[in-house]
Amino acid sequence: MGNQLIISTTPQGATDHLVPNSTEGVFFESLYHPWPTPLLNRWRSAGGKVIDGLDLLLWQAIGQLEVMSPAGALCKRDGSRVNKEELSLHMRSDAVKILDSRSMSK
Structure with missing residues (x-):
């Protein structure tokens, strides 16, 4: 193996x-x-x-949001819980766009 x-x-x-x-x-x-x-x-x-390191950064950020949340869970404005997998996909998509734009401007 x-x-x-x-x-x-x-x-x-x-x-x-x-x-x-x-x-x-x-x-x-x-x-x-x-x-x-x-x-x-x-x-x-x-x-x-x-x-990649971006996954590490995103999940650290989600963990920090949970720590800072009053209830210890990420909630939407309507009180329903946030799907962390879905949140990570949205965050990653936005982060990739930002990182790609920075690398193209160099």
């Missing part, structure tokens, strides 16, 4: 030179700046599954 999960927590640029010789398992990149990292791009391009 090979690697099931590879986690990268290295500083920016430390893994830019690496090339995956296998994309078995899931590659989790904790960085979200730069986004995506060169290694994550190579892993994804080689057909590997990835979790």
